[in-house]
Amino acid sequence: MRVVVAEDLFLLRDGLTRLLAAHQFEIAAAVDSAPGLLCALLEHRPDVAVVDVRLPPAFADDGLQAALAARREVPGLPVLLLSQYVEQLYARELLADQAGAVGYLLKDRVFSDEAFVDAIKTVAGGGTVMDPEVVTKLLGRRSRDEPINRLSGREREVLELMAEGRSNTAIAQRLYITEKAVSKHTTSIFIKLGLAADQDDNRRVLAVLAYLNS
Amino acid sequence: MLIILLWRIITRLARRLGLGALLVPVSAMGMALAGVHLWTVVLVLIAVAVVLRKPLLAAALLPLSMVSAGLAGLAVAATAPGGPAGWVVNVFAKPLRFTSLAALSAGPMWVKGGGTVTAVGGKGGGSVTVLAPPGQYLAPPFQGKWQALHAIVVRQYQAVHAAAVRQSWAVRGGPAKPIRAVLGKIPPKGWLPPGPPKAPVASQFSMPSVSPPVGWWQGRLLVPVALLLLTLGLWLAPRMLRGVRPRVAARMPELRRWLAANRWALLLPPVVAIGMAAFGVRPWTIAAVIAAVILVIRWPVIAADVVPFALAALAAVGYLIAARWQSAPGFYQHPMFYGPVLVDGPKSAIAAGAEASAFLALGAWLVPRTIGAHLRTTFGGAPDPDLAGRVQRLTETRGHAVDAAAAELRRIERDLHDGAQARLVALGMNLRAVERVLPGSPNAALALVAEARETSVRALNELRDLIRGICPPVLADRGLGHAVQALVLDTPMPTTLDIDLPGRLSAPVESACYFAVAEALANAVKHSGARHAAIRIHHKAGVLRIQVADDGAGGADPAQGTGLLGVERRLGTFDGILAVSSPPGGPTIIAMEVPCELLSPKTSSY
Numbered sequence: 001m002r003v004v005v006a007e008d009l010f011l012l013r014d015g016l017t018r019l020l021a022a023h024q025f026e027i028a029a030a031v032d033s034a035p036g037l038l039c040a041l042l043e044h045r046p047d048v049a050v051v052d053v054r055l056p057p058a059f060a061d062d063g064l065q066a067a068l069a070a071r072r073e074v075p076g077l078p079v080l081l082l083s084q085y086v087e088q089l090y091a092r093e094l095l096a097d098q099a100g101a102v103g104y105l106l107k108d109r110v111f112s113d114e115a116f117v118d119a120i121k122t123v124a125g126g127g128t129v130m131d132p133e134v135v136t137k138l139l140g141r142r143s144r145d146e147p148i149n150r151l152s153g154r155e156r157e158v159l160e161l162m163a164e165g166r167s168n169t170a171i172a173q174r175l176y177i178t179e180k181a182v183s184k185h186t187t188s189i190f191i192k193l194g195l196a197a198d199q200d201d202n203r204r205v206l207a208v209l210a211y212l213n214s
Numbered sequence: 215m216l217i218i219l220l221w222r223i224i225t226r227l228a229r230r231l232g233l234g235a236l237l238v239p240v241s242a243m244g245m246a247l248a249g250v251h252l253w254t255v256v257l258v259l260i261a262v263a264v265v266l267r268k269p270l271l272a273a274a275l276l277p278l279s280m281v282s283a284g285l286a287g288l289a290v291a292a293t294a295p296g297g298p299a300g301w302v303v304n305v306f307a308k309p310l311r312f313t314s315l316a317a318l319s320a321g322p323m324w325v326k327g328g329g330t331v332t333a334v335g336g337k338g339g340g341s342v343t344v345l346a347p348p349g350q351y352l353a354p355p356f357q358g359k360w361q362a363l364h365a366i367v368v369r370q371y372q373a374v375h376a377a378a379v380r381q382s383w384a385v386r387g388g389p390a391k392p393i394r395a396v397l398g399k400i401p402p403k404g405w406l407p408p409g410p411p412k413a414p415v416a417s418q419f420s421m422p423s424v425s426p427p428v429g430w431w432q433g434r435l436l437v438p439v440a441l442l443l444l445t446l447g448l449w450l451a452p453r454m455l456r457g458v459r460p461r462v463a464a465r466m467p468e469l470r471r472w473l474a475a476n477r478w479a480l481l482l483p484p485v486v487a488i489g490m491a492a493f494g495v496r497p498w499t500i501a502a503v504i505a506a507v508i509l510v511i512r513w514p515v516i517a518a519d520v521v522p523f524a525l526a527a528l529a530a531v532g533y534l535i536a537a538r539w540q541s542a543p544g545f546y547q548h549p550m551f552y553g554p555v556l557v558d559g560p561k562s563a564i565a566a567g568a569e570a571s572a573f574l575a576l577g578a579w580l581v582p583r584t585i586g587a588h589l590r591t592t593f594g595g596a597p598d599p600d601l602a603g604r605v606q607r608l609t610e611t612r613g614h615a616v617d618a619a620a621a622e623l624r625r626i627e628r629d630l631h632d633g634a635q636a637r638l639v640a641l642g643m644n645l646r647a648v649e650r651v652l653p654g655s656p657n658a659a660l661a662l663v664a665e666a667r668e669t670s671v672r673a674l675n676e677l678r679d680l681i682r683g684i685c686p687p688v689l690a691d692r693g694l695g696h697a698v699q700a701l702v703l704d705t706p707m708p709t710t711l712d713i714d715l716p717g718r719l720s721a722p723v724e725s726a727c728y729f730a731v732a733e734a735l736a737n738a739v740k741h742s743g744a745r746h747a748a749i750r751i752h753h754k755a756g757v758l759r760i761q762v763a764d765d766g767a768g769g770a771d772p773a774q775g776t777g778l779l780g781v782e783r784r785l786g787t788f789d790g791i792l793a794v795s796s797p798p799g800g801p802t803i804i805a806m807e808v809p810c811e812l813l814s815p816k817t818s819s820y
Contacts, residue, residue: 060692061688061691061692084678084681084687085678085687088700088704089699092703
């Protein structure tokens with residue numbers, strides 16, 4: 001699987017490429033600036049890009065802007081953004097095109113490399129991965145009288161994991177319940193939120209995120 | 215059919231325009247009190263225009279006009295002849311003008327062939343007819359019998375005039391009453407010169423109705439209707455004013471700034487109005503008052519400088535009026551109003567003189583505060599009070615800024631010390647422990663390493679929160695508009711946003727404004743019990759205006775130690791101001807204003 005890595009700090013960039021190489025990813029390019037990233041993305045058309053939000057030249061959200069620009073050129077180009085912060089505003093912009101194949105994680109998540117590699121693979125496969133912190137905030141800002149408060153505790157947990165982009169299998173493992181129980185919960189969630197049920201994992205995540213973002 | 219159609223049109227209009235549409239009938243009723251004049255018709259037409267063009271303003275004006283119409287009705291009832299305050303005469307009564315008769319006191323006058331001297335009053339005035347021998351000059355100084363004639367005419371004139379002023383309400387209300395009665399028996403016998411005409415000198419005076427009768431409701435219905443309007447107006451006021459409050463609150467900082475700089479200018483319209491009242495309500499006196507108001511609005515500094523002159527002129531008018539009554543009776547002694555005093559005799563003239571002295575003293579007191587201050591500014595010399603005030607304000611805000619920066623540094627130091635630093639120490643100790651136990655028991659070492667990783671995550675989280683408190687990432691990346699948008703996304707209260715900010719601001723201003731909005735919004739969430747908040751950020755003509763409103767319980771007070779005082783100080787560093795409007799029961803509106811320029815138009819780098 002071919003990856004483009006964009007990170008301006010040498011140590012982190014080096015660490016990332018090592019980590020990815022160790023998991024049998026092919027590093028197509030490792031760049032340190034936003035213009036470099038845009039060129040690399042359009043030239044190499046990688047299977048997935050791992051991008052730091054804050055990049056030169058402006059050290060603002062250049063990485064995000066370059067990724068969004070590349071996705072406008074190549075719709076659905078898989079991009080996983082890493083950042084020291086997660087901002088709902090940026091999560092919204094990433095999700096706005098409804099094409100999926102996006103991820104948005106805190107840099108800390110790199111620490112648990114299996115989960116991180118899983119996330120990269122999910123994004124590369126067209127899935128959506130949101131940092132738990134984004135999901136918590138999305139759920140937290142709902143006001144009291146919304147349908148989301150009719151969910152049971154377990155349903156809420158399933159919804160959170162679903163919004164992070166996990167498959168039914170992963171959710172079942174995480175919560176120590178059967179896959180059948182998970183699909184029962186998801187059906188119930190979709191009914192309570194008034195969403196059209198969908199068996200496709202990716203479309204399901206997008207539906208949930210769109211609902212939470214509305 | 216027609217009635218149904220009319221009813222539909224009326225209900226549809228009422229729905230579209232709201233209760234404010236009532237402004238038209240209410241103002242029309244109020245104006246009917248003053249009679250159908252050009253200006254009352256114009257005012258009613260203005261009311262119609264306001265209802266159609268600015269329904270919100272009409273809704274706000276409705277209770278005001280109801281209250282004022284009610285008060286005016288009560289005043290009319292009270293001052294009507296026989297009413298509890300019947301002695302108060304109408305300020306707006308037109309003084310009668312005896313132009314040709316007044317000339318008697320000044321110059322010679324030809325007695326016409328018919329032997330009559332006819333003095334005709336102005337519009338709706340009256341006439342005094344004096345019969346005198348034909349073919350003679352009446353010229354001052356009047357000697358002998360002519361002096362007697364002169365004195366009689368003057369007395370008649372004064373009596374007629376004073377009675378007219380006093381009874382003006384009666385005159386206005388109904389058909390004119392002949393005032394001949396007050397003239398007494400004239401002429402006295404035996405003074406008339408020989409020769410034709412033999413007819414006695416007679417004097418008569420009559421006044422036609424100045425304005426048409428007020429109508430059915432001036433009688434017994436006046437007091438109940440006035441009370442009803444007053445109560446309704448007072449009941450409606452808080453409800454109707456709610457709509458305009460956000461706009462008023464948004465303008466409050468500006469108003470406060472204006473008042474601080476130009477408060478003396480506000481004296482000009484009342485001073486001019488008092489002076490003009492002495493001449494009665496005429497087109498040119500109204501124009502003078504309007505001109506004064508325009509001067510205050512457009513050129514407040516000039517208006518402030520004019521105030522002492524206007525007061526001096528007003529005092530001069532007062533002295534002249536007072537002086538008139540100290541000499542022998544004459545046509546120049548018109549009873550007239552000077553301020554609240556009706557000057558109609560030597561005693562009231564003294565009161566007018568005292569009033570004039572007060573005006574003069576006020577004018578003198580204002581000279582150093584208006585003209586003096588402006589002259590000093592223009593020609594140097596003494597320190598400019600404005601500049602001194604500015605220096606004081608800058609010293610204050612600089613002190614606040616330095617204090618705030620020091621406090622902020624202390625907070626950061628403490629947070630780092632208790633948070634990240636402590637975690638790093640723990641991390642080091644953990645790793646040291648790993649070193650020790652690794653050769654012996656790898657499992658224990660593994661647990662320690664997991665713990666160390668957990669600690670590093672916590673340290674990172676704390677650093678993240680700390681940095682967010684210093685400068686939120688979106689603010690640094692994208693500026694105020696997006697940062698507030700992100701803030702709203704993280705706020706658990708439905709909040710509407712209205713942002714018009716076509717560029718970035720300087721970083722310190724952005725930061726101060728962001729934390730101001732964050733503080734206001736946090737207060738709304740924590741204390742107000744509001745269900746909804748609204749944020750409005752607009753930049754126009756070099757001024758950033760921010761408004762944070764919520765529909766909560768109100769009662770916010772910057773002096774009560776919420777973070778608003780800190781916000782006010784922080785904004786003060788940039789000459790920004792903060793105004794809080796938060797009556798008990800809400801809603802709360804926090805308006806901020808910071809003068810600042812846009813750095814660059816918003817551009818996307820890709």
